[in-house]
Amino acid sequence: MLPFVYITSFTHILSIYILFPFAKNGANHLRYHHGNRTTWKPVDIENPIHMVVPLPITDDEGGGRNPFRMSIGKAQPIIDYALEKVYELGLLPNRSIVTTYLDTNLSDATGPNMVIQQLLKDELDVVVGFSYSYALAPIARMANLWKDGIPVITPIGLTTSLDDKTEYELMTRINTPYKVISKAIDKWFDEYKWNNHVFFFNHVRTALVPSTETFLLMSSLLHKLRSRKHVDHNFFTFNEGTNVDILYDQFKNGLMSYSFLSNVILPEEESEYDTLKLTMGKAQPVLLAAALDVSTKRLYLPEQWVNFTFCDSQFYKNHQLAERYATAGVFKALKEKRLDAIFGFADNYALATIAKITAELRDDGGGIPILTTSGIPSTLDSKTEYTYLTRMAGTGNKMAKAVYSFIGVPKNESENGVKQELPFNYTNMLFFYHDKRRAINRQQQKDSDNVGMTSSSCYFLLYAMKDYFSQTHVIYKRNWNISTPQLPFDENQNITDQMFMNWLIEISMKTNG
Numbered sequence: 001m002l003p004f005v006y007i008t009s010f011t012h013i014l015s016i017y018i019l020f021p022f023a024k025n026g027a028n029h030l031r032y033h034h035g036n037r038t039t040w041k042p043v044d045i046e047n048p049i050h051m052v053v054p055l056p057i058t059d060d061e062g063g064g065r066n067p068f069r070m071s072i073g074k075a076q077p078i079i080d081y082a083l084e085k086v087y088e089l090g091l092l093p094n095r096s097i098v099t100t101y102l103d104t105n106l107s108d109a110t111g112p113n114m115v116i117q118q119l120l121k122d123e124l125d126v127v128v129g130f131s132y133s134y135a136l137a138p139i140a141r142m143a144n145l146w147k148d149g150i151p152v153i154t155p156i157g158l159t160t161s162l163d164d165k166t167e168y169e170l171m172t173r174i175n176t177p178y179k180v181i182s183k184a185i186d187k188w189f190d191e192y193k194w195n196n197h198v199f200f201f202n203h204v205r206t207a208l209v210p211s212t213e214t215f216l217l218m219s220s221l222l223h224k225l226r227s228r229k230h231v232d233h234n235f236f237t238f239n240e241g242t243n244v245d246i247l248y249d250q251f252k253n254g255l256m257s258y259s260f261l262s263n264v265i266l267p268e269e270e271s272e273y274d275t276l277k278l279t280m281g282k283a284q285p286v287l288l289a290a291a292l293d294v295s296t297k298r299l300y301l302p303e304q305w306v307n308f309t310f311c312d313s314q315f316y317k318n319h320q321l322a323e324r325y326a327t328a329g330v331f332k333a334l335k336e337k338r339l340d341a342i343f344g345f346a347d348n349y350a351l352a353t354i355a356k357i358t359a360e361l362r363d364d365g366g367g368i369p370i371l372t373t374s375g376i377p378s379t380l381d382s383k384t385e386y387t388y389l390t391r392m393a394g395t396g397n398k399m400a401k402a403v404y405s406f407i408g409v410p411k412n413e414s415e416n417g418v419k420q421e422l423p424f425n426y427t428n429m430l431f432f433y434h435d436k437r438r439a440i441n442r443q444q445q446k447d448s449d450n451v452g453m454t455s456s457s458c459y460f461l462l463y464a465m466k467d468y469f470s471q472t473h474v475i476y477k478r479n480w481n482i483s484t485p486q487l488p489f490d491e492n493q494n495i496t497d498q499m500f501m502n503w504l505i506e507i508s509m510k511t512n513g
Contacts, residue, residue, distance in 0.1 A: 044093050050123040053079065054102040054111050054130055062106040062132075064204075067213040068156065070131040072101045079128070098123070104135060111135035119146055127152045134210060137162065140171040158213075160220040178220035184406040186224050191402050192394065203237040278346065280310055287343065308343075309333055315346045319454055326350040327357075334361065342370045349454060351375050355389040377460035378467060396464025403465060409473050427475055430485040430511050431466070432503070433458035439490035441499070459488070485510055 043049060056062070059071035079099060087094045100118060104111030112135055118124040127143065127150060130136040136157045143150040152171045158178045162168055188194070199222070201214040211219075218235075238250050287308055311329030315322040327350065333339040342358070345351040351374055358368040367388040375391040376399070407424040435456040436442060466484050469476040487503060489495070 043096050045095050048096050048098045049092075050118070050125045051097055051099045051128055052102060052115055052118050052124055052126070053099060053128050054104045054115055054135070056106045056131055057103045058106075060106075063208065064210045064212055065106040065108075065134075066131045068131065070129075070155070072103065075129065076101065104130070104132065106132060108132060108134040108138075112138050115139050119150075124150060126150065128154070130154050130156055132210075133157050133159065133162070133216075136171075137168075140168045143171070144169040158220075159216040160223050161216075178217050179224070181217070182221045182224035184402075185221060187405045188402050189225070189228065191398060191405070199235045199237075201237060202240040204239045204241070280312065283344065284308075284310065307338070309338060313346065313350060315350075319347065322347050323350040323353055327354060330354055330358065339368060342368055343372070345370075345372045345374050347454065348374055348377055348380070348457070348460060351389075352377075352380060352386075355380070355386040359385075359387045374457070376457055376464070378464040396461050397468060399461060400465040400468035404469060404472060408469060409475055411472060426511075427479070428485075428511050430487060430507050431462045432487050432507055433462055433489075434491045435459045435488040436490045436492070438486075438488040439493070440488065441493050441495065442490050443493065462486075 041047070053072070053075060055070055055072045055075055056066055057072055058066075059069045059074060060066065061069060083097055083099070086092055086097070100123065102111070102114040102118070104114065111130065111132065115124065115127060124146070127139060130139070133156055136152075136154055140152045140154075140157065140162070143152050149170050152168075154171065154173055155175045157168075157171065157173055158175055160177075160179055160182070162171070162173075163177065163179055199218045201212075201218055203212050203215045203218075215237075238247065240247070242250070291308070311326065311333070313322045313326040313329070326345070330339065330342065342354065345354075351370070351372060355370050355375075358370065360366070361368050369388045369390065371390045371392060373391075373393040375389065376393070376396045378396045378400075380386050380389060380391070381395060381397055407426045407429075409425050409427060433456070435458055437455050438459070466476075466480060470480055471477070487507060489503070
């Protein structure tokens with residue numbers, strides 16, 4: 001048997017795997033399986049399990065050598081608590097696990113060497129830790145050759161290059177490896193029929209700086225996507241440590257250059273109710289660059305035929321009146337005969353109203369096309385009501401389907417005669433999201449203030465997921481028949497570390513972990 005304990009902290013999740021003690025002649029023993037060998041080892045205070053935890057003392061990022069900012073100080077109380085539970089449950093005798101913390105100094109030389117020193121002292125039975133993949137890799141490769149095999153348990157080493165179990169036989173990665181993420185994104189390529197995309201990520205590598213974690217994730221994803229034919233792979237990297245003004249210019253130039261490949265356009269306005277914090281100023285250079293490309297490079301239209309009129313919906317001033325200002329702006333443009341298409345919208349309510357009324361607004365009975373990166377709610381799916389609406393960022397229903405393919409329980413029937421195999425098969429889930437209207441930490445307000453409060457984009461997206469999951473499998477329909485487990489919060493309110501930790505503890509008790 002392999003019971004295990006998951007302990008959740010505010011900053012990290014660390015799992016401690018403890019082998020169940022097998023009874024032999026009335027004593028506690030551990031049984032090791034390695035290849036064809038089976039070895040029994042007594043476990044008590046005189047014959048303890050030596051657990052070595054190689055981590056840095058500091059949680060500094062260390063120039064890419066500690067991407068998840070792990071440290072001995074963060075791990076020790078979690079491990080101490082886990083061991084208390086192991087003893088409390090009677091899985092092993094009290095004080096039968098000796099924990100040795102080693103300061104790796106963020107070095108791929110010091111870290112492995114200190115572990116080997118513990119082996120030479122015969123004080124090494126299991127390794128838990130490492131924060132630097134280059135220090136982890138040599139230990140994970142050699143561990144199966146030491147004694148009867150030394151298990152290596154780590155929260156890092158997620159890249160595809162460490163997937164080979166013949167080479168890393170006894171290594172267990174307690175975080176989700178990038179091959180699982182790559183498999184999920186590969187399904188999204190099928191769902192959305194993507195052919196053009198851009199890897200847009202932070203990456204700086206010199207003789208002294210190792211590859212970033214984002215680079216390793218993108219490499220693992222590219223490894224999966226290379227099997228696809230007729231898919232163009234484009235890259236745009238930046239240094240997130242660069243001066244803010246220079247970084248902004250890099251972002252602007254990168255988005256202007258690659259947005260056409262990845263089919264991205266930004267919404268119009270900013271407010272505390274717009275969680276993406278998008279503004280007219282950010283959208284304008286993208287739209288102007290697109291117009292220039294259409295007229296001067298691709299020659300789809302004569303030069304200067306594409307002109308924009310920017311309307312301030314004032315969503316940031318009063319979210320209850322944004323619908324009014326947006327509608328007034330549309331009709332003003334229509335009256336002045338300069339309305340052929342509509343881009344933008346920061347809120348779904350204004351979008352829904354205008355998408356309905358513009359469906360037959362032309363003199364000839366035709367409609368005005370609307371292109372937006374918002375409009376996630378599944379209520380906007382009806383082409384009868386929203387005939388000319390195009391949502392470039394996808395829809396809540398499609399996102400729900402993609403998420404289901406990643407974490408849901410397989411459907412009872414097979415699709416296309418192929419048996420479904422989904423990565424996680426979660427059944428107990430809880431929606432943890434930002435929403436002012438339903439937040440458990442919202443400020444006390446008058447009833448009149450609550451009347452006009454709008455639901456967040458997070459709420460609409462998760463509502464679409466709830467609908468799709470319930471319609472797809474009877475388990476979710478039964479579990480969520482009366483109410484859907486949720487914990488909404490207002491991210492704009494003051495949230496202390498302790499408050500957030502309490503929420504995570506409550507969530508972890510109600511979900512699969």
